[in-house]
Amino acid sequence: MSYGRTFPLWRAAAGEHWTAYVEHTFVRRLGDGTLPRAAFLHYLVQDYVFLIHFARAWALAVTKAETLEELRHCAGTVNALVNEELSLHVGICAEAGIPEAALFAAEERPENLAYTRYVLDAGHSGDLLDLLAALAPCVLGYGEIGARLGREPHAETYGGWIGTYAGAEYQALCCEVGALIDGAAARRIGEAPEAAPRWEAVTGRFVRATRLEIGFWDMGLAP
Template structure:
């Protein structure tokens, strides 16, 4: 089988060690049944639509988290990359997400009128709390499962013999996150984590950071489960 996205990340990197220290939490997220059903095209439409709505509401909090990371950063390189992500989320990604939602009969007025789900609130506020209480590395580690996880998931789906692309209504979603553009963004996030951790004692903090990473991964899995629970 083709190497998955995070299989080609050096094991000695901080991200590689975080993943190695939280294998069950990571697998519960990237191999969730929601993902499997999305790959073979059997995911109920109601589950996917609910996910799309909550993912847009999630992006609002995601932008706030990266704005906080800009404030927490120690150097201009990190500040510029974090602030660039804020711009990309607010001025590009959210618009692209709305365009994608229109194909599923979902429009902005309807989406923003929906309340945040418990899974969305729990996950996003945990990330923001990690940033408020800790430093920039704590915040980055809490954010890693989202950005890097989607790259891993899409890469896995494209490599899996169980994935059905022809006639799969979720093919555009898979291909969007499997694109070289998104994969490069995820790799840049991993590289930036290495950069910031060098001045923040990342090696000495691996146990605590792994706990943050594991909890964030489990909360990502809960985000998938939210959609499946709605469809039952």
């Protein structure tokens, strides 16, 4: 999936880190159904906590927006995270006897803490493009993972999770985020962003966030 013009450039710059992220053992075992249920639930609890901070980061993006279109997209993403994506985690965990109050109160693992605070710091210290570079590996990486697993033969064990990220609604969101990134890059560093002085620094944010995603999957395998 391309998800715009800027994302493929960032993806290519991440190189082996991107491959290690989207083809992680955790991801492969989600697809073939061999991931232990305890590991999946541990991941979901931590991902719930992650998404709370992720929603806060997108709320910060609202304050960084410079156009009405940017503002509307960022505000809409906050709504989608809080009122839609979190429901996936809440529903699966409820079936396992874990209430939402326990999810919200869960202790944040160090890997989670490092990632979420990195993203928030990118937003506080930079502009919208800096923040989007740190947010993109999660949004678009899950889109790529979901699309691939959805196309391949996969076990039904985690079909609900795969279906969410492979589904038309999430894939449309990824395309919208890709377009948002393209617009933010053009507006802030030019129509040929890869030639801009800031390009290397912004790309570095994307690569670091990708490496933190790898750490998040590693955490998922170590409940």
